[in-house]
Amino acid sequence: MSQATTTLTPADLISRFTDMLGPVGVLTGESDTAAYCTDWRDLYHGRALAVLRPASTRELAGIVRLCAAHGVPMVPQGGNTSMVGGATPDDSGHEVVVCLSRMNRVRNIDPHDLTMEVEAGVTLKAAQDAAREAGFMLPLSISSEGSAQIGGVLATNAGGNNTLRYGNARELVLGLEAVMPDGAVFHGLRRLRKDNTGYALRQLLIGSEGTLGFITTAILQLHPRPRAIEAVLCAVDDAGAALRLLGLLRGRDPALVQAFEYMSGTGMDLVTSLIPGATLPLGERAPAYVLVELATPRPDADLREYAEEILGEALEDGIITDAVIAESEGQRAALWKLREEHAEAQRQAGASVKNDVSVPVTHVPALIDRATAACAALVPGIRAAPFGHMGDGNIHFNLVQPEGMAPEAFLARSHDIMDTVAAIVKELDGSFSAEHGVGQLKPYMMPQWRGGAELAAMRHIKAALDPHNIMNPGKVLPPATQGA
Amino acid sequence: MSQATTTLTPADLISRFTDMLGPVGVLTGESDTAAYCTDWRDLYHGRALAVLRPASTRELAGIVRLCAAHGVPMVPQGGNTSMVGGATPDDSGHEVVVCLSRMNRVRNIDPHDLTMEVEAGVTLKAAQDAAREAGFMLPLSISSEGSAQIGGVLATNAGGNNTLRYGNARELVLGLEAVMPDGAVFHGLRRLRKDNTGYALRQLLIGSEGTLGFITTAILQLHPRPRAIEAVLCAVDDAGAALRLLGLLRGRDPALVQAFEYMSGTGMDLVTSLIPGATLPLGERAPAYVLVELATPRPDADLREYAEEILGEALEDGIITDAVIAESEGQRAALWKLREEHAEAQRQAGASVKNDVSVPVTHVPALIDRATAACAALVPGIRAAPFGHMGDGNIHFNLVQPEGMAPEAFLARSHDIMDTVAAIVKELDGSFSAEHGVGQLKPYMMPQWRGGAELAAMRHIKAALDPHNIMNPGKVLPPATQGA
Numbered sequence: 024m025s026q027a028t029t030t031l032t033p034a035d036l037i038s039r040f041t042d043m044l045g046p047v048g049v050l051t052g053e054s055d056t057a058a059y060c061t062d063w064r065d066l067y068h069g070r071a072l073a074v075l076r077p078a079s080t081r082e083l084a085g086i087v088r089l090c091a092a093h094g095v096p097m098v099p100q101g102g103n104t105s106m107v108g109g110a111t112p113d114d115s116g117h118e119v120v121v122c123l124s125r126m127n128r129v130r131n132i133d134p135h136d137l138t139m140e141v142e143a144g145v146t147l148k149a150a151q152d153a154a155r156e157a158g159f160m161l162p163l164s165i166s167s168e169g170s171a172q173i174g175g176v177l178a179t180n181a182g183g184n185n186t187l188r189y190g191n192a193r194e195l196v197l198g199l200e201a202v203m204p205d206g207a208v209f210h211g212l213r214r215l216r217k218d219n220t221g222y223a224l225r226q227l228l229i230g231s232e233g234t235l236g237f238i239t240t241a242i243l244q245l246h247p248r249p250r251a252i253e254a255v256l257c258a259v260d261d262a263g264a265a266l267r268l269l270g271l272l273r274g275r276d277p278a279l280v281q282a283f284e285y286m287s288g289t290g291m292d293l294v295t296s297l298i299p300g301a302t303l304p305l306g307e308r309a310p311a312y313v314l315v316e317l318a319t320p321r322p323d324a325d326l327r328e329y330a331e332e333i334l335g336e337a338l339e340d341g342i343i344t345d346a347v348i349a350e351s352e353g354q355r356a357a358l359w360k361l362r363e364e365h366a367e368a369q370r371q372a373g374a375s376v377k378n379d380v381s382v383p384v385t386h387v388p389a390l391i392d393r394a395t396a397a398c399a400a401l402v403p404g405i406r407a408a409p410f411g412h413m414g415d416g417n418i419h420f421n422l423v424q425p426e427g428m429a430p431e432a433f434l435a436r437s438h439d440i441m442d443t444v445a446a447i448v449k450e451l452d453g454s455f456s457a458e459h460g461v462g463q464l465k466p467y468m469m470p471q472w473r474g475g476a477e478l479a480a481m482r483h484i485k486a487a488l489d490p491h492n493i494m495n496p497g498k499v500l501p502p503a504t505q506g507a
Numbered sequence: 508m509s510q511a512t513t514t515l516t517p518a519d520l521i522s523r524f525t526d527m528l529g530p531v532g533v534l535t536g537e538s539d540t541a542a543y544c545t546d547w548r549d550l551y552h553g554r555a556l557a558v559l560r561p562a563s564t565r566e567l568a569g570i571v572r573l574c575a576a577h578g579v580p581m582v583p584q585g586g587n588t589s590m591v592g593g594a595t596p597d598d599s600g601h602e603v604v605v606c607l608s609r610m611n612r613v614r615n616i617d618p619h620d621l622t623m624e625v626e627a628g629v630t631l632k633a634a635q636d637a638a639r640e641a642g643f644m645l646p647l648s649i650s651s652e653g654s655a656q657i658g659g660v661l662a663t664n665a666g667g668n669n670t671l672r673y674g675n676a677r678e679l680v681l682g683l684e685a686v687m688p689d690g691a692v693f694h695g696l697r698r699l700r701k702d703n704t705g706y707a708l709r710q711l712l713i714g715s716e717g718t719l720g721f722i723t724t725a726i727l728q729l730h731p732r733p734r735a736i737e738a739v740l741c742a743v744d745d746a747g748a749a750l751r752l753l754g755l756l757r758g759r760d761p762a763l764v765q766a767f768e769y770m771s772g773t774g775m776d777l778v779t780s781l782i783p784g785a786t787l788p789l790g791e792r793a794p795a796y797v798l799v800e801l802a803t804p805r806p807d808a809d810l811r812e813y814a815e816e817i818l819g820e821a822l823e824d825g826i827i828t829d830a831v832i833a834e835s836e837g838q839r840a841a842l843w844k845l846r847e848e849h850a851e852a853q854r855q856a857g858a859s860v861k862n863d864v865s866v867p868v869t870h871v872p873a874l875i876d877r878a879t880a881a882c883a884a885l886v887p888g889i890r891a892a893p894f895g896h897m898g899d900g901n902i903h904f905n906l907v908q909p910e911g912m913a914p915e916a917f918l919a920r921s922h923d924i925m926d927t928v929a930a931i932v933k934e935l936d937g938s939f940s941a942e943h944g945v946g947q948l949k950p951y952m953m954p955q956w957r958g959g960a961e962l963a964a965m966r967h968i969k970a971a972l973d974p975h976n977i978m979n980p981g982k983v984l985p986p987a988t989q990g991a
Contacts, residue, residue: 135754135869182701207960214867216899217666217941219714221957222965226710230703247758270619274731276805278762321760383698385619415700457701473705476691481706487971
């Protein structure tokens with residue numbers, strides 16, 4: 024891919040940007056741009072020619088046309104919450120960061136279509152709140168939802184806790200407006216449940232991590248709010264038993280299962296020993312746990328009775344060994360705290376290595392057993408603490424250093440550990456990035472995992488839609504010298 | 508797009524194909540190929556150099572590489588049930604029809620993943636049956652399911668009666684294997700619920716109507732079988748009331764609503780007067796009707812009680828004026844017969860004009876009211892008989908000739924009528940093809956409806972993946988001289 028070269032000086036470009044966006048729309052001083060040039064994990068430190076903050080699709084299209092004409096690379100940014108450096112510029116100082124946070128209106132909620140129309144700069148949390156105030160639910164929830172913005176959430180096809188019930192971000196999008204790499208506007212802001220008129224550009228843009236265009240506005244599907252929720256913590260002997268529990272629950276009625284989160288005994292031990300106020304509400308420590316959340320919008324569905332019945336059956340059949348149902352909203356929060364403090368407890372326990380992987384649901388027990396054993400063989404005393412969205416086959420396979428080991432010595436093994444886990448994931452037909460995407464952290468993995476015809480097609484599409492490689496260059500696709 | 512020219516004679520090509528597929532895999536005689544060269548609606552009559560019937564992905568990849576090397580255009584064909592000529596060759600005699608019906612194995616059903624792996628040539632009916640025998644449901648149902656094959660069902664993103672509950676074909680596909688236009692195999696047969704590793708090629712292939720490659724195998728999502736179903740025929744005063752009923756049902760619990768089919772009074776009159784055995788099980792004729800189907804996999808959900816309660820509420824609030832619940836499987840079939848015989852009754856009533864359109868669900872009443880009035884103004888006495896998947900905003904807006912009018916005289920107005928309906932659909936932000944796709948019947952509509960950046964991006968993608976325009980040429984995209 025060739026990169027057009029600019030014929031304007033940096034000062035000329037900035038002056039043109041300022042003409043288009045006004046001074047409020049253009050940041051150039053280092054103190055103003057610094058926060059946009061580093062990712063929150065502090066993995067990447069770039070520089071930017073400017074940070075541009077258009078206030079409308081029209082303004083955005085104008086600057087994209089200018090950038091296209093002069094070969095200026097653009098890095099889209101929303102809440103800057105990427106786990107993989109997907110929104111951070113390189114250190115050349117030639118790139119502009121384009122932040123859509125000023126486009127932050129919830130435009131419309133339609134109670135018949137069950138849709139909402141939101142601009143890219145609305146935070147996920149604000150979108151959830153707007154839906155809730157209108158009596159509905161936007162069923163997409165991720166840890167970073169207070170900062171993450173809709174544009175980035177869709178560009179990365181975010182997942183989260185409720186995917187097994189409501190789908191990934193992809194499944195919740197009915198329509199999109201986007202600015203393409205040449206500045207043309209794709210007017211796909213449709214609210215149609217059925218529309219077979221050509222290629223699925225919407226789907227292509229979702230998950231492309233800003234490398235094919237800017238998502239500016241979206242039509243999202245809403246659901247009615249749950250009127251009954253039951254959260255249950257179950258003790259199980261192993262991941263195989265957890266899989267049987269999932270089968271039981273989904274076989275009975277998958278529409279009632281809103282979350283199914285696996286936690287290892289090791290991980291739970293860290294949480295209960297290190298996090299103040301985190302206590303296990305079960306009689307005994309177990310080898311593993313599952314946090315199940317059942318929910319229904321029916322007010323009259325006797326969900327509690329249903330939960331008790333199915334748990335009784337699971338106990339009787341030896342699928343679970345113990346269970347506790349939250350009796351109040353406070354108890355429900357306490358159960359979720361056990362799950363949500365896993366990352367923090369691991370941080371306190373020392374150095375750790377994280378793997379956001381997925382496998383077919385059937386293979387989760389094999390993944391957990393084999394990767395735990397392989398890592399223990401590699402680093403004796405290593406604490407494998409896998410947890411996460413088992414209902415989606417998505418496990419955060421995290422490994423905490425052995426007690427007493429020097430963190431540096433452990434981290435020196437991190438590539439060995441990651442390779443060991445990855446090899447098992449690959450054997451089980453899994454993915455090296457379930458939720459977090461590729462960004463600039465993982466393009467090197469693409470040739471081995473998605474090589475051949477798949478990567479070739481991705482490269483052809485990228486070159487066709489962004490021939491000058493100015494949309495978020497260096498993200499997702501590895502350099503042409505690497506792989507097919 | 509340039510078309511490579513072959514350097515082999517037709518006889519040489521056929522001999523090479525026969526070497527690769529054996530005699531059983533190559534049909535050339537006119538009597539053998541005729542059925543593959545005409546669509547079932549009898550709109551298009553083409554000719555083929557040969558009909559190729561590979562028995563495996565390997566065989567298919569071999570012939571695609573040969574065709575690519577020699578610029579031989581290929582027309583993928585499954586059950587040959589396209590409504591828009593999408594699987595019919597042109598009349599040049601240069602194209603080969605490639606039929607995947609010999610690749611017809613259901614390879615695997617996984618009860619934990621709730622997935623099935625099926626080859627392209629399996630009929631939708633056979634796939635449904637295999638799922639049912641394993642205790643599950645493949646929730647995709649269309650009129651042509653006895654003939655339509657999985658490859659075509661996915662290539663056209665089929666919809667049907669249960670889309671509002673389970674999604675279009677697109678939403679049911681977890682993984683795909685495909686042969687790309689250069690003969691390379693895309694190995695995307697993954698069973699992952701979360702996998703953010705690059706562009707959504709699977710989504711791009713689904714709905715591309717065979718213009719970007721051959722879908723050879725798919726991983727489909729299954730659901731547990733419903734253990735309780737209640738079918739209800741409701742009488743309503745107009746489509747606005749039907750919309751309120753939909754809101755009531757989905758607001759209470761969308762997971763229970765499996766079908767929501769609108770029928771006009773005019774259409775119902777045709778069915779009850781022309782179809783033997785079709786009788787209205789309600790006291791009085793109504794201006795419009797809705798066939799609702801509620802379903803749940805829970806055996807203990809008291810669905811009947813739920814249905815009665817919500818219908819009682821709807822009666823009390825004046826949303827519906829009458830209702831009948833099927834008391835047996837036979838009565839349920841009788842209610843569906845009233846819906847399913849609409850097309851046949853209209854055929855018997857004389858000439859008719861069909862429009863497979865969709866609008867946002869909110870706009871269905873406006874569509875029905877305005878298009879009915881506009882057509883009546885255009886052709887006095889015309890019988891507007893709209894019906895279909897109101898829950899998806901997808902209405903088959905069919906118009907039957909006035910009684911006593913000569914069919915030819917009516918059909919002479921068909922373009923006026925279609926344009927009139929289309930103009931209203933466009934004003935309501937709808938689609939000119941909700942379910943049936945574009946094929947070779949409707950590419951001319953693309954510039955006006957999907958023009959600008961959208962059609963430009965589609966053309967770029969087509970040129971990038973199929974530079975010699977040998978994959979189903981002439982389908983979906985209009986000639987480059989037409990539109991953007």
